[in-house]
Amino acid sequence: MADVRIDRVSRMFEPPVPAVAEVSLRVGDGEIVTVLGPSGSGKSTLLRLVAGLEKADAGDILIADRRVNDLEPGQRDVAMVFQSYALYPHMTVFENIASPLRVRGMAPEEIETRVRRTAERLGLAALLDRRPRALSGGEQQRTALARALVREPKAFLLDEPLSNLDAALRERTRRDIKTLFRQIGATALYVTHDQVEAMTLSDRIAVMKAGRIEQIGTPEEVYDRPATTFVAGFVGSPRMNLLPADVLTPGGGGTVGVRPEDVTICADGPLELEVALRESLGSRTLLTLRRGPLEITVLVTSRDAPSGTARVRIDPTRAHYFDADGKRRSA
């Protein structure tokens, strides 16, 4: 494996609006870095730039200290897993997994060994003669993963590889991928819009918005110290409350962010609001409280959930403060 460095890379589709603008990001050797962002944030374009499927208009992309900007996708020695899996419909599972090795002209015996070993590892050994059409979604996904693994590339690029799976399977596959990548010490750049996936899978997360990186950090850093209101609102479920700062400090400007679990309901709370909506999450209930334009969500244990009106208190030490531009205030 090797490291991947993206240095002030830009890509314009319809100038002057950049799809990716001056993005810098390093994926260390053996590190899993997730690019997290909503659709249209440029995260897939960033991945395609590293793969060589898009050409950068500016900046450098380095894989194992070699500048690859001018190399064809096939010369970059990276493996990619597509959201659609991109399995070849006319080939069996075996041929699909063998394809990258055949393209490279590896000896048939070596291919046989490697494909069988990889298939074994991913629980595909019994399916090698099937065509993709005859596989379940999960099996197709694992075949796509096997086709990437079998190459033993310098880095893995994964473009929303789990988004076509149902919730239970997604959770299991997420763990399998993490275990697998840890075992082989894989360098991986992983694109997703699912913040739970990003939080659970990554060593570091890069949150993207409108072609720019808003924040890079470990999942804990991104969650505990969001750098912007965008990151604050995007990472974490249920979503962080972003309120006018004067709710907490009269006369203060900017925005204050507080997670629903950090708002407490108590009889002597300074704010009184009406319960507008109750959403049960099982052991806990998410309350939406309203007063005029002010809306606060609160996470409470289900048996404590009030109705009618409720008084709440926000712990100032658990709050996040942002200035008028949405940037975190140091402190």
Added chain:
Amino acid sequence: MRHLYLLPAAILVFGILGLPLVLTVSRGSGHFAALFSDATLGSVALTTLAFAAVSVTLEMAIGLGFALLLQQTIRARGLFRAIALIPWALPTAVMAMSWRWIFNDVYGVANDMLLKVGLLHEPIAWLGRPGTAFFALVAADVWKTTPFVTIILLAGLQSVPRDLHEAMSVDGAGPVRRFFSLALPLLRPAMAVAVTFRMIQALGIFDLVWVLTGGGPADSTRTLAQYVYETLFRYLNLGYGAALTAAVVLGAFLLASGVGAAVRGKPVL
């Protein structure tokens, strides 16, 4: 019972296609025996087969080339696609008249061009010699029906998701490798459709030959359809003509679906 709603259509198809065929075959068994000793049938069948084989092969090859070109993202792609379809949109009789003038030995533009670039030293009577008349026929047919093949293959190429090409190129395959490992195998169903349709049409070719050469010179371009037509309507040999028609229809169907199945890589039925 679930397919009962198909009954009216089935009766109609059997009534106008199946029944006449069955009656012809069952009542005209003597005529069918005569087919095997008909030397003219042998020679026109050979001409027709040669015409179908050569023209369909050329159309598939050139059509694939055009389809690959038209698939590229170029400026005014829609315009080029529309232009490429024009020959196919022309009525055969009209375009055959034009080709007759093109191959005219005195005034024809074919001779004129070939003489000017020095490929010919003297004009050729293209339609007056057996070998060149066959060639002229193939040229006109290829010109007219390549667009049909192009459009079908273009649709086939476009049905291959871009992801697949990208996956293979990330895995190290260049354009040539991707063409042979990906595009061509996935194009087989479309090629099978194109080749089946074209074989059926080429084996039944009539209008182009009728206008361009009339089957001449010396019957060298006489095709099955023309032979059937003449047997029935010129010599009014209705019984034998009916048997001939049935044999040609069945033969063309079997051959076309056989070739189609071979191209597709699995049986059609």
